[in-house]
Amino acid sequence: xxxxxxxxxxxxxxxxxxxxxxxxxxxxxxxxxxxxxxxxxxxxxxxxxxxxxxxxxxxxxxxxxxxxxxxxxxxxxxxxxxxxxxxxxxxxxxxxxxxxxxxxxxxxxxxxxxxxxxxxxxxxxxxxxxxxxxxxxxxxxxxxxxxxxxxxxxxxxxxxxxxxxxxxxxxxxxxxxxxxxxxxxxxxxxxxxxxxxxxxxxxxxxxxxxxxxxxxxxxxxxxxxxxxxxxxxxxxxxxxxxxxxxxxxxxxxxxxxxxxxxxxxxxxxxxxxxxxxxxxxxxxxxxxxxxxxxxxxxxxxxxxxxxxxxxxxxxxxxxxxxxxxxxxxxxx
Amino acid sequence: xxxxxxxxxxxxxxxxxxxxxxxxxxxxxxxxxxxxxxxxxxxxxxxxxxxxxxxxxxxxxxxxxxxxxxxxxxxxxxxxxxxxxxxxxxxxxxxxxxxxxxxxxxxxxxxxxxxxxxxxxxxxxxxxxxxxxxxxxxxxxxxxxxxxxxxxxxxxxxxxxxxxxxxxxxxxxxxxxxxxxxxxxxxxxxxxxxxxxxxxxxxxxxxxxxxxxxxxxxxxxxxxxxxxxxxxxxxxxxxxxxxxxxxxxxxxxxxxxxxxxxxxxxxxxxxxxxxxxxxxxxxxxxxxxxxxxxxxxxxxxxxxxxxxxxxxxxxxxxxxxxxxxxxxxxxx
DNA sequence: ATCATCTATGCAACCGATTGCGTTGATATT
DNA sequence: AATATCAACGCAATCGGTTGCATAGATGAT
Numbered sequence: 001x002x003x004x005x006x007x008x009x010x011x012x013x014x015x016x017x018x019x020x021x022x023x024x025x026x027x028x029x030x031x032x033x034x035x036x037x038x039x040x041x042x043x044x045x046x047x048x049x050x051x052x053x054x055x056x057x058x059x060x061x062x063x064x065x066x067x068x069x070x071x072x073x074x075x076x077x078x079x080x081x082x083x084x085x086x087x088x089x090x091x092x093x094x095x096x097x098x099x100x101x102x103x104x105x106x107x108x109x110x111x112x113x114x115x116x117x118x119x120x121x122x123x124x125x126x127x128x129x130x131x132x133x134x135x136x137x138x139x140x141x142x143x144x145x146x147x148x149x150x151x152x153x154x155x156x157x158x159x160x161x162x163x164x165x166x167x168x169x170x171x172x173x174x175x176x177x178x179x180x181x182x183x184x185x186x187x188x189x190x191x192x193x194x195x196x197x198x199x200x201x202x203x204x205x206x207x208x209x210x211x212x213x214x215x216x217x218x219x220x221x222x223x224x225x226x227x228x229x230x231x232x233x234x235x236x237x238x239x240x241x242x243x244x245x246x247x248x249x250x251x252x253x254x255x256x257x258x259x260x261x262x263x264x265x266x267x268x269x270x271x272x273x274x275x276x277x278x279x280x281x282x283x284x285x286x287x288x289x290x291x292x293x294x295x296x297x298x299x300x301x302x303x304x305x306x307x308x309x310x311x312x313x314x315x316x317x318x319x320x321x322x323x324x325x326x327x328x329x330x331x332x
Numbered sequence: 333x334x335x336x337x338x339x340x341x342x343x344x345x346x347x348x349x350x351x352x353x354x355x356x357x358x359x360x361x362x363x364x365x366x367x368x369x370x371x372x373x374x375x376x377x378x379x380x381x382x383x384x385x386x387x388x389x390x391x392x393x394x395x396x397x398x399x400x401x402x403x404x405x406x407x408x409x410x411x412x413x414x415x416x417x418x419x420x421x422x423x424x425x426x427x428x429x430x431x432x433x434x435x436x437x438x439x440x441x442x443x444x445x446x447x448x449x450x451x452x453x454x455x456x457x458x459x460x461x462x463x464x465x466x467x468x469x470x471x472x473x474x475x476x477x478x479x480x481x482x483x484x485x486x487x488x489x490x491x492x493x494x495x496x497x498x499x500x501x502x503x504x505x506x507x508x509x510x511x512x513x514x515x516x517x518x519x520x521x522x523x524x525x526x527x528x529x530x531x532x533x534x535x536x537x538x539x540x541x542x543x544x545x546x547x548x549x550x551x552x553x554x555x556x557x558x559x560x561x562x563x564x565x566x567x568x569x570x571x572x573x574x575x576x577x578x579x580x581x582x583x584x585x586x587x588x589x590x591x592x593x594x595x596x597x598x599x600x601x602x603x604x605x606x607x608x609x610x611x612x613x614x615x616x617x618x619x620x621x622x623x624x625x626x627x628x629x630x631x632x633x634x635x636x637x638x639x640x641x642x643x644x645x646x647x648x649x650x651x652x653x654x655x656x657x658x659x660x661x662x663x664x
Numbered sequence: 665a666t667c668a669t670c671t672a673t674g675c676a677a678c679c680g681a682t683t684g685c686g687t688t689g690a691t692a693t694t
Numbered sequence: 695a696a697t698a699t700c701a702a703c704g705c706a707a708t709c710g711g712t713t714g715c716a717t718a719g720a721t722g723a724t
Contacts, residue, residue, distance in 0.1 A: 691701095
């Protein structure tokens with residue numbers, strides 16, 4: 001068996017509690033005693049049993065990150081992955097572990113998500129907006145959690161961090177006008193999603209007076225995006241620019257438009273939400289509303305740790321987007 | 333405070349150990365007593381304290397998945413993400429949690445990875461090939477772990493699960509020949525990576541007798557892939573088909589080739605390793621050597637759990653690839 | 665009727681830390 | 695010199711389960 005705090009104490013000729021104090025730097029311990037204890041730990045190759053510590057301290061030393069990926073493809077969602085990376089960075093710096101859990105495919109019970117909290121496996125939770133409406137949060141009480149994304153509904157006063165979708169959409173609209181596009185359209189996404197609604201709100205709000213807001217929802221697939229884009233072009237007053245809800249949409253629209261003989265960006269401008277790595281390598285490269293996902297994850301994790309330490313009250317944070325201009329919307 | 337096993341026992345009028353037995357279904361307990369205990373648990377809204385259980389049982393109930401992402405972009409690596417999704421699925425079905433850890437950006441010490449094991453935070457570890465050479469594994473002893481990917485070096489007898497890269501490359505070569513391409517080239521990747529070496533080995537082995545194996549390494553960027561591809565075309569005997577090491581390479585090569593006036597697939601065939609979701613939406617769509625990443629993750633997790641339960645000895649598994657034929661290599 | 669078996673449950677040690685309280689000796693205060 | 699203060703460390707309870715051993719009662723075998 002591995003050495004325990006008792007073994008170390010015996011070898012160093014002190015009480016286990018003294019070893020514990022050295023380990024945690026709590027009370028005042030003489031240099032001499034510390035030396036002996038460190039030497040003993042070294043000799044026995046001592047490593048803390050974090051489980052025992054958790055039991056005694058009441059803290060698990062882990063946070064849970066919940067996602068709601070319907071399938072492997074959704075999981076691989078760049079947006080989430082990149083945030084997760086940042087979250088892990090922050091957690092590791094804080095000495096915390098990150099436990100991931102998928103709420104979507106739970107075997108008939110999202111209970112296991114709650115159990116992360118109820119069975120004290122984590123000290124805090126990062127949740128996707130979709131889970132906020134669940135019974136889950138009723139049980140949360142004042143358990144520390146932060147929503148990664150603005151919840152559509154749910155109790156007021158929840159902590160969340162999100163990108164400013166309205167601002168991002170407005171940024172794209174302004175860019176379109178600046179480049180001489182006049183008849184804009186929003187394409188892609190699902191009306192029921194809150195972030196889509198907010199983008200459309202920002203898009204509408206930034207339109208010139210008198211403009212008609214065209215919005216074309218899709219089923220989210222690349223194929224449907226292409227189909228819907230062409231359909232939009234086949235109207236009395238076709239748009240000359242598309243703000244694409246996501247990268248799959250942009251890929252589909254771009255492909256279909258080119259195949260139908262439209263020239264991008266000369267005839268039609270394209271801007272996509274989220275600067276997916278490959279956005280720079282399409283033909284032409286896509287102008288993108290950039291979401292700093294690393295920052296998003298970082299802020300979310302930071303806020304969660306502040307909540308865990310009870311240092312702050314609940315709060316909501318929105319991160320501004322920026323525009324990365326590429327060929328797909330360069331007309332001037 | 334939340335209810336404990338003692339509270340439940342008192343309310344049910346039994347001994348805590350009896351409650352524990354009911355909880356774990358261990359010994360024989362009368363239906364009558366069970367009823368009383370379940371009722372008490374219900375009434376008190378009892379939830380197991382998994383930390384206490386871990387301490388007593390010596391099992392953490394979690395596995396660790398280590399990755400070595402150098403940056404956020406690498407982390408978002410589809411390949412890894414999709415496997416991770418499958419791993420989480422299997423773990424959740426087994427009642428285990430998944431702790432993720434990034435070995436690359438650890439604050440000056442990969443020690444925190446070891447600590448997952450040494451501090452008993454996890455019962456098993458899924459490691460990337462790169463970590464196998466670390467001092468880490470020296471400390472592993474018989475601690476259960478599985479490498480996700482064939483290690484380049486490291487002690488013999490390690491457990492790993494990987495896709496059969498040689499077979500995949502051979503599959504692509506055979507396909508090229510079947511489609512009438514004659515002068516093949518491998519492009520992309522880094523010579524030092526073991527999986528690249530294995531792909532090239534498979535590629536070479538499948539070439540027709542007398543063929544010259546052309547291999548062009550890149551720095552992994554899309555830009556360099558394009559540059560290198562054009563350079564390859566600008567030789568006395570240019571290739572008429574490229575087997576691309578990864579999707580960024582394929583994107584870069586495709587873009588550069590088209591820009592230089594080459595027609596794909598008529599003049600030049602393209603096959604890419606790994607069926608990245610967007611591979612189907614390039615122009616033309618890319619033929620891909622398909623890696624079943626979900627299966628990869630699933631097998632890896634399964635093997636780990638078998639190792640944890642000491643039910644199997646170490647073993648190595650290779651998954652075969654399949655070819656998804658699309659336009660980029662359709663000449664016939 | 666006696667003894668072996670078995671079922672159902674209690675008892676208490678244990679897992680490996682943390683921590684409030686108490687004690688001891690040394691230094692500082694007046 | 696007597697007392698207050700404080701640094702340094704020991705003691706033992708505690709966190710919430712698990713589990714080997716013991717035991718009482720019920721059942722079965724001979």
